[in-house]
Amino acid sequence: MSAYLRMGELGQCLDIFQFGPDIMATVWVLFIFLNFDLLLKTGQCAETSGQVLSITPNSQEQVEILKNVSIHYQTVLWQPVSSDYIKEQTQVHLYVPANSSQTVNDLLHRHSITYEVMLSNADEIIEMQMRNDSTDPRSGATFYQRYHTLEDIYDWINRTAKDYPNTVKVILVGSSHEKRPLYALKLSLNNRPNKKAMWIDCGIHAREWISPAFCLFFVHYSLLFYNQNQAMTQILDNMDVYVLPVMNPDGYKYTWTNDRMWRKNRFPKKGTPCIGVDLNRNFDANWCTRGASDYPCSEIYCGAFPESEPESQAVANFLRSHKDSIQIYLSIHSYSQMLLMPYSCTMDEAENHSELYEMVKQAAENIRRYYRNIYTYGPGAKTIYLAPGGSDDWAHMLGIKYSFTFELQDRGRYGFLLPPSHIQGACNEALTAVKTIALKVMEKSQASTSSRQTV
Ligand code: ARG
Ligand code: ZN
Numbered sequence: 001m002s003a004y005l006r007m008g009e010l011g012q013c014l015d016i017f018q019f020g021p022d023i024m025a026t027v028w029v030l031f032i033f034l035n036f037d038l039l040l041k042t043g044q045c046a047e048t049s050g051q052v053l054s055i056t057p058n059s060q061e062q063v064e065i066l067k068n069v070s071i072h073y074q075t076v077l078w079q080p081v082s083s084d085y086i087k088e089q090t091q092v093h094l095y096v097p098a099n100s101s102q103t104v105n106d107l108l109h110r111h112s113i114t115y116e117v118m119l120s121n122a123d124e125i126i127e128m129q130m131r132n133d134s135t136d137p138r139s140g141a142t143f144y145q146r147y148h149t150l151e152d153i154y155d156w157i158n159r160t161a162k163d164y165p166n167t168v169k170v171i172l173v174g175s176s177h178e179k180r181p182l183y184a185l186k187l188s189l190n191n192r193p194n195k196k197a198m199w200i201d202c203g204i205h206a207r208e209w210i211s212p213a214f215c216l217f218f219v220h221y222s223l224l225f226y227n228q229n230q231a232m233t234q235i236l237d238n239m240d241v242y243v244l245p246v247m248n249p250d251g252y253k254y255t256w257t258n259d260r261m262w263r264k265n266r267f268p269k270k271g272t273p274c275i276g277v278d279l280n281r282n283f284d285a286n287w288c289t290r291g292a293s294d295y296p297c298s299e300i301y302c303g304a305f306p307e308s309e310p311e312s313q314a315v316a317n318f319l320r321s322h323k324d325s326i327q328i329y330l331s332i333h334s335y336s337q338m339l340l341m342p343y344s345c346t347m348d349e350a351e352n353h354s355e356l357y358e359m360v361k362q363a364a365e366n367i368r369r370y371y372r373n374i375y376t377y378g379p380g381a382k383t384i385y386l387a388p389g390g391s392d393d394w395a396h397m398l399g400i401k402y403s404f405t406f407e408l409q410d411r412g413r414y415g416f417l418l419p420p421s422h423i424q425g426a427c428n429e430a431l432t433a434v435k436t437i438a439l440k441v442m443e444k445s446q447a448s449t450s451s452r453q454t455v
Pocket of ligand 2: 208
C-alpha cells in the first residue's frame with residue numbers, strides 16, 4: 001500500500017541475496033527513480049494541492065470513521081451535504097485541503113479505507129477558474145464561458161439593462177445580510193397584455209459557480225435569440241422572465257476571496273463561532289424537519305425561523321406579490337445532473353405529480369438526445385434526499401404549480417470545480433430543460449384557455 005512498506009520489503013529481499021555494494025546502489029537509484037511519482041502520490045510526502053477524494057465506505061465502522069474525519073479534520077464534504085447522511089456503499093466526495101491531506105490520507109490508510117483521488121490538483125483548478133480577466137491572453141474564452149466576480153456580475157447587470165432599455169429592467173428585490181443588493185432582471189420582450197411569467201434564481205449556494213454562470217448565459221441567449229430561435233421566441237412572446245443571477249451575494253463573494261467551498265449565506269450566529277444559514281433550508285416548507293439541521297455550524301442549518309434570512313425573505317416576498325402571474329419557478333444548483341420537482345420536504349407526492357414528472361422526463365430525454373448526457377429526474381425527496389425548507393417546495397405550496405430545481409453538471413468528476421471549458425455545455429443542457437418545460441407549460445395553459453373558450 002505505501003511506498004515505504006514496499007521499500008522495506010525490497011530491502012529485506014536484497015539482504016537475503018547479498019548483492020555487492022555497486023549493484024545495490026544501482027538498484028536503489030533505479031528503485032527511487034521508478035517510484036518517485038508513487039512516493040509523491042501515496043501521501044508520504046505532503047501534498048502541495050488540495051485534493052478531492054471519492055470514498056465508498058463498506059462497513060458501519062468505516063462510515064463512523066468517515067463521519068469523524070469530515071467533522072473533526074479540516075475537510076469539506078461535497079457529497080453527501082452533511083455527515084449525517086454518510087452511509088454504507090454510497091460514494092462520499094470529500095475535499096481535503098493541502099495542509100490536512102497527509103493526516104487524512106494516513107488515517108484512511110490506517111483503517112484500510114480505500115479511496116480514489118477524483119482531483120489531485122484542486123488548487124490549480126481553482127486558480128484557473130478565477131483567471132477571468134479578459135485581458136489575460138491565456139483566457140481566449142468569451143464572457144459567457146468564464147466565471148465572474150460579484151462586482152463583474154453587478155456591472156454586467158447594469159450594462160445589460162443599459163444596452164436593452166426597452167426590454168430589460170433591473171428590479172431590486174431586497175438586500176443581503178451584509179447589505180449587498182439583490183438585483184433581478186425582468187426580460188419583457190414584447191408588450192402583449194396579461195402575460196404570464198417565469199422566475200429563475202441562481203447562486204443560492206455560494207460554491208455552485210456554474211449556477212450564476214447559467215443565469216448570465218440565459219439572459220444573453222434570450223436577448224440574442226429572440227426572433228432567431230423558434231422555441232425561445234415562442235416562450236418570450238408568451239411570458240416575461242425574471243432572472244436573479246446571485247441570490248446569495250455574500251456567500252458568492254466569500255468563495256472568491258476566502259473559501260471556494262463555502263455554501264451558506266454569511267449570517268453570524270450570535271453566541272456561537274458559526275456562520276451561515278443554508279438558504280435552501282430557510283423557506284417555510286416543513287421547515288427544519290428531517291433533512292435540515294438546527295445546529296448553526298451545520299452546512300444545512302435551517303436558520304432561527306422560516307424566512308429568517310433577508311435573502312430568502314426577499315425572494316419569498318417577490319414571489320408572493322407576483323404569484324398570480326408567475327407560472328414557473330426554477331432554481332439552479334449544481335452538481336449531480338438532476339431535474340428535480342416537488343416535493344423534497346416530504347415523501348408525499350405533489351398533487352400534479354404526473355404532469356411534473358412528464359415534464360422532467362421529457363427534458364432529460366431531450367438533453368440526452370441533443371447532448372448525449374444523462375440527467376436523472378423525479379421528486380427531490382426520492383431522487384436525492386429529504387431536504388425541507390427549499391424554495392421550490394415553498395413556491396409550489398404558494399401555488400406556483402410548475403416548480404423545479406435543476407442540478408447542473410457534472411456528476412462528480414470536477415464537482416463544484418467545473419472548469420470554464422465546461423460552462424458552455426452545462427448551460428446548453430440546462431437551457432434545453434428550460435425550453436422543454438416552458439413550452440410544455442404553455443401548451444397546457446393554451447389548451448385550458450381554448451377549452452374554456454369552447455364550452
Ligand atoms: N442540492 C439541493 C439542496 O440540498 C437540492 C435541492 C432540492 N430541492 C429542495 N427543496 N431541497 O438544497
Ligand atoms: Zn445547491
